[in-house]
Amino acid sequence: MNRSLAPIGSLLAAAALTLVPLTGACADESAASIWALGSQVILAQSTPQVGDRAVATSDPGLQRFLTRVGAHISYQPGQQYIVVTRADHRSILFTIGEKTLRFDGVDQDAPFVVREHDGAAWLPFFALAEALDFTPVSTGSSIVLQPQLTSIDLQPDHGRSLLILHAAVPTHPQLVRATAAETIIRLPGLGTHLPMQHFVDAPGLRAIDLAVTGNPRNPTTTLTLYTTLHSRLGLLGTPDPDGVVLAVAPAHVALGAPPLGGAKFAATTALAVSRAHTQNLPFAPLPERGIEADATPSPLPTPPPVASLPTLLPAAVSNGSSLDVPVVNDIHEMPDKEAYLIHLSVAGQPTFSWHLLGDGRFYVDLPGASLGIPPREESVGDPRVVSLRLRANGTPDAPNVRLALTLRGTPLVALGTDPQGITIRVTTDHSVAAISPIGSGRIGVPIVAPVAVAAPSGSMPVADAAAFAPGTNPRLIVIDPGHGGSDSGAIGNGMMEKNLTLDIARRLRTLLVEHGWQVRMTRDSDVDVYRPDDSAHDELQARCDVANRLGARLFISIHINSFTTSELTGTTTYYYKPQDATFARIIQSRLIADLGTDNDGVRRENFYVVRHTTMPSILVETAFISNPSDADRLRTPAFRQHVAQAISEGVTTYTGGAPSTVLSAPLLPAPDATPTPSDGDDLLP
C-alpha cells in the first residue's frame, strides 16, 4: 500500500525561486518567444487565443517539441479525437468541438473550444504543455516551458522504503552528499511546485526537503532525505522513462539495489538514470495506475505537526562531469537541402566504430564512453533519415554509447572526426565519398583509407527436387533455422538469433539422420533463403516452398524468442493448423522435460511458416535471448544440444519410430551433409 508524503509549510520556501507561472494574460503576449529544454519552440502555425496559444496539430514546431519530450500526437482529419501520448504512455485527449482537455480520465477546462480548420485541429499549446508537466514561466521577453518534478510517491517495500519520483523528462539525479543521517540529491533541469517539506514515517526515512535553485531556464531541484541513522540508499530501475526509484533501507534491512554513497558514487558522480538504463535494472513493483478496477486509493494521512528541521541548502554543487572517461556531451542536428548533418560532441579521445547495415540502419559505437546528456529516441522528419537514437547501451563494466540512425532509402553516409567529436553526413549526393560498411577510428584522428567490406551476398539454392510432389517423401523432415543472412533475427546478450537457430538446426539434423530420417535444411549457412534483403513474404514463402515442394513429412522451424524487456523467459511451441496441435504438444513436452526452462506452453498463432506449409508444422521458440538467464543457457553448446535432442525425441514419439522401421517409401537423393556442429561457432553479432 502506498503512503502519502504529507505536505506542510516549507521552511525553505523563501529560498526557492520566485517563478511566475504563466497566466492567461502572459500567454497573450504574442511577441514572446517560447523556450523549452534549451531550444526555442517556433510555432509557425499558431495564434494567440483566449489566454493561451492555439497551435495546429500539423505545426512542425509542435511536432519537434513533442518528440523532444518523448510524446507524440495522433490525429486524423475528419475524426473527432486528438490524442497526445506522453512518454509514460498516458494519454491527453482533446475532442473536436469540446472545450475540454481529458487527462488520466479527468476532464479539465481548456481555454477554448478545439476546432478543426484546413485539415488540422487547433489545440491550446500552453494547456497541453502543462499536461506534459511543463510549467510555462514568463521571464518578460520570453516564456520558458520549465520541466517539472511532478510527483514523489513513497511505498513501503519489504522493510525498506521506495521513493518514486516522476518528472516531465528523463531525470539525471546527482548525489551531492551522503552522511549517516542525510543524503542530498540534486535533479538538474527540473523545477517543482511540490510542497517543499514532508515528514514521513517510513522505514529508514524521517523527512524529505525540496528546494529549487537556479533560474527559470536552468532550474535545479534539490532533494534532501533525512534518514534514520545508518540507513542506506540505492537506485532501482523503473519502466517509467521519466522516473527514478530510490530505495531507502534501515541498517538491518537488505537494500536490494546498487548502493549510493559508496566509493563508486563520488560526490560529483551523476547517477545517470536514463531510459537506456532502466531495462537493465531490477524493476520496482510499481502500482498499475488506473488499471485495476477495484483499486481503492489510500486515504491521505493527517499531516504531522511541524517540527524544526535544519535548514539545508547544498553548499557546493558540482557539475557532475568527470574527465576520467570519455563523455558524449552534446548532439547537434543540422539538416539542409544537401545533407543531414549530425555532430556528436565528445570529451576525450575514445575510439569508435561504425556499421552500415543492409537494411538501412547505421550506427556508431563509442566503447568506454558514457552519455552525459539525456538519451534520445525520436523520429526525424527528413527525407534521408527516419529516426535517430542516442543511448548508453553498455554495462557498468563495459560502457558504450551508441548513436543509431535509420536511413530512408539508400542515401550515402560520410563520416569525419575532429578534436571535438564526430560529424556524420547523410546525403543523396553521390559525389560524396561514402564510408565503407564497417570501420573504426579515434576522435580527432582523421579517418584514412577505410577498408571496404563486402556486403553479405549469395543465397542458398532452394529446392533441387521439383520432381517430388507434396506428400511423396514420408522420410523427409525439413528443418528451418529461423532468420539468416541479412535478417539477424533477435539480438541480445551478445548473441544473434540467426546463429543460434542454425547451430541448433545442425545439431538436430545430425540426430535425425542418425535415426534414419532424411533431412533438408532451408538454409545451412548464414544466408537469406530467398535472396539478401528480400521481403518478408518472399523469404518466408521460400522456406515454406522448400518443404512443400519436397513433400516433407514434417516441418520444424527453430527460433529464439525475444522481448522488449528482460523479464520474460521460457520455451513455447507454436502451431497453426488444428491437426498440428498434437505434434506441438509432444515437442513442447519433451523440451520442457529436458531443458529446465519455464514452460510458456503450446500456442496456436497465425505464424506464416506454420500456416503455409502443407505438412505437420511447428515453430519452436527455444528461449528468450533477451533474458540473461535464458541467454546464459543459449550460450552453452550443451543447452543447444539438449534442444536438438528434445526435438528429435519428440519427433520419434510423434511419428511412432524411425522411418526405416515404419516406412518403405523410396529414398530421396542424398540428404544434406551433416557436419558436426562446432562448439566454437561464433554467436556474436
Added chain:
Amino acid sequence: MSVSRQPWAIVGGVIVAAAVVATRQGPPHHHPPAPVVEVTASVAAVPSSDQIVARPTIRIYATRLDGDRLVSWHVPIGASHDIESLAYLATVEALNGPPIGVHAVRFPPGTTPQSVRVRGGTVYVDLSPEVERTTAGGFAEAGEFKGLVWTLTALPGIEHVRLRVDGATLPTLPGGHFELDEPLSRADW
C-alpha cells in the same frame, strides 16, 4: 499515494472510487451512454468540484506478459460517438498501451494509426512504419495484435480487423512471424 502539483490528481482517485460505487448503484445522471458505446463503470471526475459525472467509455485491451490473459482499461470518450472516430481513438489507445508500470506487451514506440476506416463490420487500420521496428520475437508480435484486435472488436458491430503498414498490405512484419494479410478476429486466438 503521491504528492502532485495538480490538486485534482491527488483527489481524483478518491472521487473515481466513489463514482464507481455510485455508478454501480444506478445509471449515470449526466451524459447517458450512447447506444453505440460499451458503457462500463468507469467515470471521470470534474476536478474542481465534488460533482460526479459518469461518462461512456470504450474498453482497451493489451496482452499480459503470460501471453494468455488480457488487461483492459476504460477510456472515457467525449461527445462524439460515431463509430469511425471511436475506432480511431481505440486504435490510438491500444497502440499506446497501458500506462508505464503495467506489465503488458506493447507495440514499438511511436507506432500510430495513419488511417482508420470502418466498412461494415471490419475496421481497416493502416499502421505507421514504426510498427516494423520491433526487436521482439513471435511472442510479442502475437501479443501486440491480439490486444489491438480485441480492442477494436469490442466496439459494437465490429468483427474483423484488416491491417496495413505504411499503406501496404504485408504478409508479416519484416523478419517476423505473425501473418497480417488476412482479416483478424478474436477467433484467431
